[in-house]
Amino acid sequence: MQLDSLYQEIILDHYRAPHHAGLADPYDVEVHHVNPSCGDEVTLRVELDGETVKGVTHDSVGCSISQAATSVMTDLVIGKPVSEGMATYEKFLELMQGRGNVEPDEEVLEDGVAFAGVAQFPARVKCALLGWSAWRDATAQALAADQGVSNA
């Protein structure tokens, strides 16, 4: 098992100084996701502007992988259409579940390619997905709420 492939310098950089950390106002939806088996927790806020992700902020406790993945995720989705963020998630998920056999697409995943090594540590894949699951949940709720308003 290659430690350096798991803990790439990019990951450690994001871990030490996570991007968009600290919950900001205003926001549309706040969610709290936990990894019950290990105790990692993330509180995450999403603000949408129509179909575009305007802002994502988070307050999380957890390991380097979960903190860094959440940080990278915010960079990847902020300012993008929701649909593009969701497509990026699919690419990231494919990489995580690929057991090291998936070639990451740097065009799409940017710093997220640093997580390629995580796929070889099955116990840590859920760490890398925690922030993403929180963002997807919050975004889906925000879209649904928006839909509710426009239908009203």
Place this chain on the structure above:
Amino acid sequence: MTSARTFSSPLDLQSVRADFPILSRELAGGFPLVYLDSANSSQKPRQVVQAIEDHYLKHNANVARAMHQLGAEATAAYEGGRDKVAAFIGAPNRDEIVFTKNASEALNLAAHTLGASLKPGDVVVISEMEHHSNIVPWQLACERTGATLKWFGVTEDGRLDLSNIEELLTENTKVVSLTWVSNALGTINPITEIAAKAHAVGATVVVDASQAVPQFPVDVSTLGADLLVFTGHKVVGPTGIGVLWGRYELLAGLPPFLGGGEMIEVVRMTGSTYAPPPARFEAGTPPIAQAVGLGAAVDYLSGIGMDKIAAHEHAIVEYALEGLKTVPGLKLLGPTDAKDHGGAISFELDGVHPHDVSTVLDTRGIAVRAGHHCARPVHERFGMQSSTRASFYLYTTPEEIDALVDGLGFVRKFFKVD
């Protein structure tokens, strides 16, 4: 690396380890396995695996209801497991041993059946250092019945805070359910002393002995508990079997837990009557091969001697505490001396998250547990989200402790916190 520190154990570790083939495994990168996760699940000696294999290959059938020769053999093997477990924990009567699927089910059984007579105004007392399996079933029982859940706190040095025991134990207190040995802190609690006070107010005492029965001699006839639970896989036995011991008169007065085959006397469409204990609490086909394996496991431990195992655990814990205290930035969770300390030590390493500690140790063949160890409240008590836990058993060597201490030094270098 050899240690300069002294270590003395009554066990012949080389011969013990020869019974556990998995301990000589080599892991990725050519590292020998250093298994420091026995509080999570212990390894199994050849004797246990062979007893299970022998049962399946030669005597397999259902128990009690099968009227043929194999059925009789399987029944004798299953009930033989009960006899062995009863003797192992000093139960005065073999019918006081109920087999469940694990300790969690045994605690749920206790909470359901004792909970059946709870009502608003009644109090159930647990502690802040319980495993989730001794918290959640009582929360559910209190929700169902309107009873109130209260708990002992934990002192700064990781002991039960008994300063308000008079407030917690009153005539309204019906159940006191406590862990004997904390799976997260390692603390050994004064069960007999607390049980006497609980009995004085008429409460029933339940003891979670999941981390106790593996580690030292247990005699339920003098402990003071009314019900006690533990699990097979932590006493070098198989998964899939747990034990509930109860005083017979208490068990005989409790309602059934799960309904089904073998727990009944007469079933009519208008209603049923129930078998006496232990059958009343063993609905359906029980864990037969597991009971055989558990019998072999307690035979194995008795053969070595639980007093010797306890002395070994104590020596290893003392040695490990000394070693861990030399690691800069390491903060122990719970008691920091070996007195009344079970075979699990949890700690935080400044600047490195427990998952990362565990992953880096794992790449060196060292298996520890990271997280909240199913004891989130006690982590919260100490302002921690999670911790790393090393836990030991009769096969743990001082060289393995040295490997852990060295490994933690490597972790600090890797994450550049030194």
